Amino acid sequence: MGEENYTVQALAHVVGGREKPTDDFWGGTRAVIRIDDPRFTADATKGLEDFSHLEVVFRFHLTDPDDLHLGARRPRDNPAWPEVGTFGHRNMRRLNWLGVSRCRLIEVDGLDLHVEDLDAVDGTPVLDIKPWFAEMGPRGPQHEPSWPTEMLTDYYAPHRDSP
Template structure:
């Protein structure tokens, strides 16, 4: 198997402070470009509403990877599906892609909202989202992703129910 070495180009600053499955919405964070890259590498990005951000599940461990079929979130009501049908840290390279909304650019800092990564997350790559490069044609998917994500994934983090004391 071929291996590749990549370096982070930026880091997530602020925003979510812990990993969670839901209540990802309404949280602002900063994607801070590493100083190794000149500011002109961001020139023109402020004209876009959304970004495509590839990031590393940096809090995951190699032993979290699961190369077998399983039900999403362990819910037996949803079908058992393979590793490459899930979008979580249990994937072999533990990478994710998100599409946050770009609010403001200040030097090396890109202020975004709705980035489902946590404070300290290494950003492997970023680009503006081009509508013309999004999915073409009708979107098809089974019911379970909507059942799993629709109720709470993008609900505002401020609306998250309080945790009960242990």
Template sequence: MPSALRFEPVATVVGGRSEPVDDDWDGVEAIVRLDERFEPEALDGLAEFSHVEVVYVFDRVDPADVETGARHPRGNERWPRVGIFAQRAKDRPNRIGVSICRLLLVEGCDLHVAGLDAVDGTPVLDLKPVMAEFAPRGETRQPEWARELMAGYWISS
């Protein structure tokens, strides 16, 4: 296993929120702007999709705050203590975030999106169209604490 991997951002989040908060991300609109090394043709065909998956870095998380074990999600002791890989917290070992957001418009090297839970200036590692065939197959399940945690994440509760 390699000891270190190196990635160059392909884009940057422009606009939207300036600070990370826990809830109400659905109405947030932002632009994902491709790096100058890309031409608009890198986005050819993407506008035909309704959603885009954005892989990004939680670059504002202090490496000293990274969690490698278990904790109560959001520090809420009513919820069980679970491992970092059983939650979607930003202070994870590689500080990588993944979000599926609505694609509103492709304009040159800009993707106008809604529901991207990343803040202004966030480095983007990759973009992928969302295809129905990549949705979970079969029945999905999750614990009740996760339902409670996510109740207001996208839409105000």
């Protein structure tokens, strides 16, 4: 397989919420996903208010391009957790700097989507927005090692001013 390149365009940006990315305390963080005008009209969000959650694809735009880790490493550099490869992580140290987040939809106001618990910061380019369909969630039994549960204990804990 050869190298393939794709061009994508941001269709929205995160407005408000957190200014700096941190590892934890995203709970209760509110922001607006502002969809670009004039490419889209309010018709693009029609019916979205009937959904409780969104799935948002975004670009980690604040990531240092030199901070790319494609091999195995310990999550959060914690020696108590095992080394796992780049595809065993969900952080920003990825080849295409893409993030995926599921957040609660609070309100649809034209092209402004008011959300909570979106773990993207102010100014983040949004590449796609999809309503969350429960039927698209995992099927069958689920399992994972214990370290993600330990690592993410405070991820969606209530936001603190000084995390």
